[in-house]
Amino acid sequence: MTDWAVRRQTLNEQALAAELRYRYERGATLVELAEQLHVSTQPVRRLLKLAGTPMRPPGRHSRVELLVSRLEQQ
Numbered sequence: 662m663t664d665w666a667v668r669r670q671t672l673n674e675q676a677l678a679a680e681l682r683y684r685y686e687r688g689a690t691l692v693e694l695a696e697q698l699h700v701s702t703q704p705v706r707r708l709l710k711l712a713g714t715p716m717r718p719p720g721r722h723s724r725v726e727l728l729v730s731r732l733e734q735q
Contacts, residue, residue: 678712681705685714688728 681694691702691709698705709716 674708674711678708681708682712682714685709686731 684694685691691705694705695702706716
């Protein structure tokens with residue numbers, strides 16, 4: 662792979678990571694994001710980590726609980 666191809670791939674990965682973070686922080690789950698990309702949750706988790714995303718604790722949480730939690734943190 663040429664330097665340009667590696668750079669382009671890195672930029673695309675960073676853009677995808679930022680988009681996944683945006684969706685995750687607005688309540689999407691790892692499973693939902695993975696299904697949208699047709700991948701397992703592991704690459705989604707890796708991209709969220711790349712974007713510096715604070716991860717929610719594992720388990721089922723309602724979207725209302727997530728929104729209330731986010732408002733309390735601000």
